[in-house]
Amino acid sequence: MGPITRSNKSGAITAENTSQVYPLATDIPQDIKTSPQKGKVAKAKPKPKPKAPKSPEKIIQKSNKSIEQFLEKDNVPKDLALPQEFIDFHTPAFVDGIKYCIEKDPTLYPVATRQNFEGFGSKDFDEKLQKADDNRIHFYWYSLIRSVIAQQVSGAAAKSIENKFKNLFGENEVPTAEKTLRMSSEDLKSAGISGPKVKYVEHISQVFSDPKSTLCDLDFYQNANVEEIYEEVCKLKGIGIWSAKMFALFTLEEMDVFAEDDLGVARGMAKYLEQRPQILQQVKDAAKGDDAKQARLKKRSKFFNKESSKRTWTPIHDVYVLDVAEQFKPYRTAFMILLWRLSSTNVEALEI
Numbered sequence: 001m002g003p004i005t006r007s008n009k010s011g012a013i014t015a016e017n018t019s020q021v022y023p024l025a026t027d028i029p030q031d032i033k034t035s036p037q038k039g040k041v042a043k044a045k046p047k048p049k050p051k052a053p054k055s056p057e058k059i060i061q062k063s064n065k066s067i068e069q070f071l072e073k074d075n076v077p078k079d080l081a082l083p084q085e086f087i088d089f090h091t092p093a094f095v096d097g098i099k100y101c102i103e104k105d106p107t108l109y110p111v112a113t114r115q116n117f118e119g120f121g122s123k124d125f126d127e128k129l130q131k132a133d134d135n136r137i138h139f140y141w142y143s144l145i146r147s148v149i150a151q152q153v154s155g156a157a158a159k160s161i162e163n164k165f166k167n168l169f170g171e172n173e174v175p176t177a178e179k180t181l182r183m184s185s186e187d188l189k190s191a192g193i194s195g196p197k198v199k200y201v202e203h204i205s206q207v208f209s210d211p212k213s214t215l216c217d218l219d220f221y222q223n224a225n226v227e228e229i230y231e232e233v234c235k236l237k238g239i240g241i242w243s244a245k246m247f248a249l250f251t252l253e254e255m256d257v258f259a260e261d262d263l264g265v266a267r268g269m270a271k272y273l274e275q276r277p278q279i280l281q282q283v284k285d286a287a288k289g290d291d292a293k294q295a296r297l298k299k300r301s302k303f304f305n306k307e308s309s310k311r312t313w314t315p316i317h318d319v320y321v322l323d324v325a326e327q328f329k330p331y332r333t334a335f336m337i338l339l340w341r342l343s344s345t346n347v348e349a350l351e352i
Helices: 015-019 056-062 084-089 092-104 106-113 123-132 136-150 155-167 177-181 185-189 195-208 218-223 226-233 241-250 263-275 277-287 291-297 318-326 332-342
Strands: 032-034 041-043
Touching: 092 106, 092 332, 106 332, 136 155, 136 177, 136 195, 136 218, 136 241, 177 195, 185 195, 226 241, 263 277, 263 318, 263 332, 277 291, 277 318, 291 318, 318 332
Parallel strands: none
Antiparallel strands: 032 041
């Protein structure tokens, strides 16, 4: 609308001075209306325009830069040999896993060798686990208790609650499943453990106090595959599949763990495929002829981006995430660690 050349002293636009600019009623734009009560013309509020759904392309354009854009890619050796310093710093099993991943996808070489992995995969981490407790079953019990304590709280809060839990047993006393069962629910709550979590702690302690329990049998851990471990651990109250996978990874050091339901993994996979669209296209093409996958694709993925989402990355459907990871079996743990690096996930918060 063109400018109104004159207004009355109060600044209100009236029918009189408006007619000087728009002499015919049909000339008055639709966003100017005359008030029948006071003869004033008020500016109508414009109707809100419906928001168009954000296209994946727009979301990708807003995406934070991947760390891969800042890596030196020109010095990748033709034989993909890992630096000796990298090999010396990490466990043989982890080195084998990284080698397998970069053989499958050589573009991952700079991501892997950018710096050493201080936590899982390092010899220091492995040595700490081996020295943690001579009684492995007790160590497994305590690892699961810590997992329950850490659920839905910050790392600092989890540490504080864990220290209070330890203090319940007295100075220089080691927490055990049997001693935990001798405590009252109120005692456990006094350490900051919530009501539902108290029941989980008590149940896990009961299972690990039963010598006939599968989870008290060392042979089970040595002979079972990772899927069987998930199934057994998930029978515990308070332990879901994500917690079971973190237990298998950070406590049992399994090398074929993949948690597609982990936020850091989802973000890392988005970053990975953003740089490698051809891989995403390959798994999409492969899924077209699979009725089971097509049915799963109709369901919303866990990290679906809502229109109001402030994420700067585009989630990939779980079906495709799992298909990409499948290519890295039996070393999906190493691949997941690389995805965590791509997503800048603080893995130390998971190593409980």
